[in-house]
Amino acid sequence: xxxxxxxxxxxxxxxxxxxxxxxxxxxxxxxxxxxxxxxxxxxxxxxxxxxxxxxxxxxxxxxxxxxxxxxxxxxxxxxxxxxxxxxxxxxxxxxxxxxxxxxxxxxxxxxxxxxxxxxxxxxxxxxxxxxxxxxxxxxxxxxxxxxxxxxxxxxxxxxxxxxxxxxxxxxxxxx
Amino acid sequence: xxxxxxxxxxxxxxxxxxxxxxxxxxxxxxxxxxxxxxxxxxxxxxxxxxxxxxxxxxxxxxxxxxxxxxxxxxxxxxxxxxxxxxxxxxxxxxxxxxxxxxxxxxxxxxxxxxxxxxxxxxxxxxxxxxxxxxxxxxxxxxxxxxxxxxxxxxxxxxxxxxxxxxxxxxxxxxxxxxxxxxxxxxxxxxxxxxxxxxxxxxxxxxxxxxxxxxxxxxxxxxxxxxxxxxxxxxxxxxxxxxxxxxxxxxxxxxxxxxxxxxxxxxxxxxxxxxxxxxxxxxxxxxxxxxxxxxxxxxxxxxxxxxxxxxxxxxxxxxxxxxxxxxxxxxxxxxxxxxxxxxxxxxxxxxxxxxxxxxxxxxxxxxxxxxxxxxxxxxxxxxxxxxxxxxxxxxxxxxxxxxxxxxxxxxxxxxxxxxxxxxxxxxxxxxxxxxxxxxxxxxxxxxxxxxxxxxxxxxxxxxxxxxxxxxxxxxxxxxxxxxxxxxxxxxxxxxxxxxxxxxxxxxxxxxxxxxxxxxxxxxxxxxxxxxxxxxxxxxxxxxxxxxxxxxxxxxxxxxxxxxxxxxxxxxxxxxxxxxxxxxxxxxxxxxxxxxxxxxxxxxxxxxxxxxxxxxxxxxxxxxxxxxxxxxxxxxxxxxxxxxxxxxxxxxxxxxxxxxxxxxxxxxxxxxxxxxxxxxxxxxxxxxxxxxxxxxxxxxxxxxxxxxxxxxxxxxxxxxxxxxxxxxxxxxxxxxxxxxxxxxxxxxxxxxxxxxxxxxxxxxxxxxxxxxxxxxxxxxxxxxxxxxxxxxxxxxxxxx
Numbered sequence: 001x002x003x004x005x006x007x008x009x010x011x012x013x014x015x016x017x018x019x020x021x022x023x024x025x026x027x028x029x030x031x032x033x034x035x036x037x038x039x040x041x042x043x044x045x046x047x048x049x050x051x052x053x054x055x056x057x058x059x060x061x062x063x064x065x066x067x068x069x070x071x072x073x074x075x076x077x078x079x080x081x082x083x084x085x086x087x088x089x090x091x092x093x094x095x096x097x098x099x100x101x102x103x104x105x106x107x108x109x110x111x112x113x114x115x116x117x118x119x120x121x122x123x124x125x126x127x128x129x130x131x132x133x134x135x136x137x138x139x140x141x142x143x144x145x146x147x148x149x150x151x152x153x154x155x156x157x158x159x160x161x162x163x164x165x166x167x168x169x170x171x172x173x174x175x
Numbered sequence: 176x177x178x179x180x181x182x183x184x185x186x187x188x189x190x191x192x193x194x195x196x197x198x199x200x201x202x203x204x205x206x207x208x209x210x211x212x213x214x215x216x217x218x219x220x221x222x223x224x225x226x227x228x229x230x231x232x233x234x235x236x237x238x239x240x241x242x243x244x245x246x247x248x249x250x251x252x253x254x255x256x257x258x259x260x261x262x263x264x265x266x267x268x269x270x271x272x273x274x275x276x277x278x279x280x281x282x283x284x285x286x287x288x289x290x291x292x293x294x295x296x297x298x299x300x301x302x303x304x305x306x307x308x309x310x311x312x313x314x315x316x317x318x319x320x321x322x323x324x325x326x327x328x329x330x331x332x333x334x335x336x337x338x339x340x341x342x343x344x345x346x347x348x349x350x351x352x353x354x355x356x357x358x359x360x361x362x363x364x365x366x367x368x369x370x371x372x373x374x375x376x377x378x379x380x381x382x383x384x385x386x387x388x389x390x391x392x393x394x395x396x397x398x399x400x401x402x403x404x405x406x407x408x409x410x411x412x413x414x415x416x417x418x419x420x421x422x423x424x425x426x427x428x429x430x431x432x433x434x435x436x437x438x439x440x441x442x443x444x445x446x447x448x449x450x451x452x453x454x455x456x457x458x459x460x461x462x463x464x465x466x467x468x469x470x471x472x473x474x475x476x477x478x479x480x481x482x483x484x485x486x487x488x489x490x491x492x493x494x495x496x497x498x499x500x501x502x503x504x505x506x507x508x509x510x511x512x513x514x515x516x517x518x519x520x521x522x523x524x525x526x527x528x529x530x531x532x533x534x535x536x537x538x539x540x541x542x543x544x545x546x547x548x549x550x551x552x553x554x555x556x557x558x559x560x561x562x563x564x565x566x567x568x569x570x571x572x573x574x575x576x577x578x579x580x581x582x583x584x585x586x587x588x589x590x591x592x593x594x595x596x597x598x599x600x601x602x603x604x605x606x607x608x609x610x611x612x613x614x615x616x617x618x619x620x621x622x623x624x625x626x627x628x629x630x631x632x633x634x635x636x637x638x639x640x641x642x643x644x645x646x647x648x649x650x651x652x653x654x655x656x657x658x659x660x661x662x663x664x665x666x667x668x669x670x671x672x673x674x675x676x677x678x679x680x681x682x683x684x685x686x687x688x689x690x691x692x693x694x695x696x697x698x699x700x701x702x703x704x705x706x707x708x709x710x711x712x713x714x715x716x717x718x719x720x721x722x723x724x725x726x727x728x729x730x731x732x733x734x735x736x737x738x739x740x741x742x743x744x745x746x747x748x749x750x751x752x753x754x755x756x757x758x759x760x761x762x763x764x765x766x767x768x769x770x771x772x773x774x775x776x777x778x779x780x781x782x783x784x785x786x787x788x789x790x791x792x793x794x795x796x797x798x799x800x801x802x803x804x805x806x807x808x809x810x811x812x813x814x815x816x817x818x819x820x821x822x823x824x825x826x827x828x829x830x831x832x833x834x835x836x837x838x839x840x841x842x843x844x845x846x847x848x849x850x851x852x853x854x855x856x857x858x859x860x861x862x863x864x865x866x867x868x869x870x871x872x873x874x875x876x877x878x879x880x881x882x883x884x885x886x887x888x889x890x891x892x893x894x895x896x897x898x899x900x901x902x903x904x905x906x907x908x909x910x911x912x913x914x915x916x917x918x919x920x921x922x923x924x925x926x927x928x929x930x931x932x933x934x935x936x937x938x939x940x941x942x943x944x945x946x947x948x949x950x951x952x953x954x955x956x957x958x959x960x961x962x963x964x965x966x967x968x969x970x971x972x973x
Contacts, residue, residue, distance in 0.1 A: 072271030
C-alpha cells in the first residue's frame, strides 16, 4: 500500500517537474484537433469529466500544420480546393465560410479563408483573417508562421513595407 | 379591332351619299330654315342628319374607347404583370456525423419545411421517425451556391448527436444540408402574394380540371362563349338559382386582371370586349398561364394568396408539380370562392365541390369514373403548417428588412421576387421565444409583480462570425409591434464595466487582474451639474480589492475610481472600437452604465469580446439572389482586430469568474459551471432595467427585461435577466467556452490576499493569467519552501 502511494507520488512529481522545465505548448492546442473534429456533445449539466488519470510523462507530439478536422469540414475543404483550382476563389470562399460555421474555432479554416481573400486581392480582409487564425492557433507554430507570412504579403501589397517587415520578423522568430 | 373597322367603312359610305345635303342648304341658308319648320320631308331629312352625326360621334367614341381598351389590355399583359414579394429563408440545417442535433430539433425543422410525417417516406417532402432513427426524403432546393437534388437519407440520433447518416444505398454521407426553411416574405402594400409558374409547369391534369369545371370550350371560343352563356342560363333556370357561370377563363382573367369587382352591365360589356381583344393578341397558352398566376385562391390575415403556385404551397406545403389528383381538384374547387370553399374552415363544402370536379373530369373521359369515385372517397389532407408569410418571426424579419433597406429600394424588395437567405436559426428562435414567455410569467409570480407588465427582448448571436441567430422583440412574439431588441434603447448599467476593465488591462504595465483597487467612497465634480457620489449596490464599501474581484462582484466605487484614472475619453473610444456606433457622452456616470444602448448593440459589444477582440459587424443576411437564381449580393464574413488578444483573454477569464463566483453565479441552476460560460449582469437605478449579457463557446446572448413605461421593473440583473438567459441558453445546448491563451499570456499562481507569486501547493493560491512580464515577481514564503523541497527531492542538497 505505502509502496503504491509512493510510486504514485513519484509519477506525479515527475509530471510536475517536467512540465515546469519543458517548453511544451499550452495544452489547449493539443486538444484542438479533437475538439474541432466534431462538435462535442454538450449536455447541459455534464458529469464531471472523466476521473483524473495519471500517466508517465511523454514527449509531447510535434504539432504540424497538417489540418485535422471532421469529415464534414474535410468534404467542404476538398470542394473549396476544386473551386479554387477551377479559378473561382469567390465560390471557394463561400464554401470555406460554410465550413467555418461548422467549426468556428478551427484556426486552419481561418487561414484558408485568408489565403483565398489574398488571392482575390482583398488584402485588408486577408490580413485580418490571418490574425484571427493566429488568435485561435494556440501552439501550432507552423500555422502561425504561415499566417505571419501571409500578413507580410498583404502588407507589401498595400505598400506597408515596415509593417510587412515586422510581420516577416515575427514569422522568423517563431519556433 | 375588326368590328370597329367595319363600322367606320359604313359611315364613310353614308357620308358620301348625303354629301349633297349641306351644299344645297348652303345655297339658300335663311330660306331653308324657314322651310324646315313648315315642310315635313325636310324636317325628316334634318332628323336623319342629326342621327347620322350622332351615330358618327358614337362610332368615333367607341372606336377610340376600343383602341384605349386594346392599349390597356396589351400594356399590362406585355409589361411586368405581377409584383413578386421577396422570399426570406432561414439558415439551412447542416447534417453530418457528430453534429449536435436533438430529435426535437430535427422534428421542428422538418415541420417548418412543411414536410409530412408518414409511416415510410415514399414521396419527396416526407419523413418518418422511430426511436431516434429518421428517414427523410427531401425536395430539390436551389441554394445560393448550388442546386441540391431531391434525396433520401437515413439519420440516427443518439444523445442529441447525429451518429449515423447514410444515403439510400447505405453509403455514409459526410455532410448534407436540409433545404433552407422559408420563414417569411416581404409584401407590397396591397399584400398580394404569389409564386410565379410557367405554362410548362402546369400539370396537364390541372389544365383539364380547369377547363372541365370553368370553361369547357376554352380552346374553341374566341374570348366570349355564347353557347356557354346559354348553357349557364339554361342550367340556372332549371336549378332556379345561380349554379353555373357563363364566363370564359379569358373573361375571368380580364375581370381579375383589369377590372373592379362591381357587377354592372357596363363592366360586363367591358369584360367581353377586353376578352375578345386579349384573345386576338395572345395565344391560349399565354392566357392560361396568366390566369393560373392571377387567380385569387385564399387569404391569410392581410395576405392574399394568388395563383396556383403559391396556393399549392399554402394548402399542401408542396410544389405544384408534386400534387396528386385529389389535391389538384381541391385547388380547382377554390376558383369559385376561396372563402366559401375554404378547405380549412369548410371541409365538407370543399370536398363536395372537389368531388363535383372529379365527376366532370370523368364525364369528359380525362379520368376513369372508377378513379373519380375512388378519389372522391379520400379525405382532404392539408398542410399541417399554416404558412406564416412574414408574420412568424416579426422581430427578426424587421432586422432583415432594415438591413436590406440599406442596399435595396422598397419597390425591389416587394416586387422583384428576390430570394433572401438569412442567418435566422428557427430552432434557436423558437427556444428563445419559449424561454422568454415562460420566464416572464414565472418572474411575475415569484416576485409578486403586476401581471403582464414586464417586457423583454433577447438576441442570440454566433460568437465567432457575428451572425444573428435569433431575436425576440417582446413578450408577444407574433405581434409585429415595437421591436425592443432594436428600438428599446435603455441604460445598460453594469454591462459597461467590462469595457472599463478592458481599458485598464490594455495598459498591462499598470494593471493586471491582481492590481489592487480602492473600493472606497468618492465624490466627483464634473464641473457642470451637481456633485456625484456613487454607491455600491449593497451600500457597503469593501476597501482594497483586487481588480478581478471588483469586476466579478460588480463593485461600483472601485470601478468609478478605475475609470476616472483611465480617463472617460479613453473608455468612450474603446466602446466605439468594440462596435458601438452610437455617440456616447463621456460623463462620469457613464462608468456605471448611464449609457443607453439597444439589446442588439449590446450583442455587438459582447460579440467582439467573445470573438477575442475581433470585431465583425452583426449580420442577418448571408446572400441575396435574383428571381432567376443569379447571386446579387453577398455579405461576407469579415473580422477586424480592434483589441490585442492578451487583454481580451484576461477580461474573458474574468467574466468566467463573474459566473463562477460573482454576480452571475445563479447561472449554475441552469448551466454547469464546467461549461465555463462568461457573462455580466446589469441593473439600473430603481431596478428599471435588468440585463444579462454573456457567451458560451459558440453563442453570445443578451437579455433585457424592463417595462415599456420605464417604471421600476422590480428586478436586478441577477434576479430577472439572468434566469431568463440561463433558461434560454440551457435550451440551446451551448458549447463549452474554452479560451485559447495567446502567446503573450502566461499563467501564474498567486496568493489572492497578498498578490504574491506562489505555486499550486500554496494554501489558497489561485492560477491567474498575466500578460507576459506583468506577473508578480515577489515570491511568497510558501512557494519558496515548496520549490526548495522539490529540488532537494530530485537533486539532493547542494
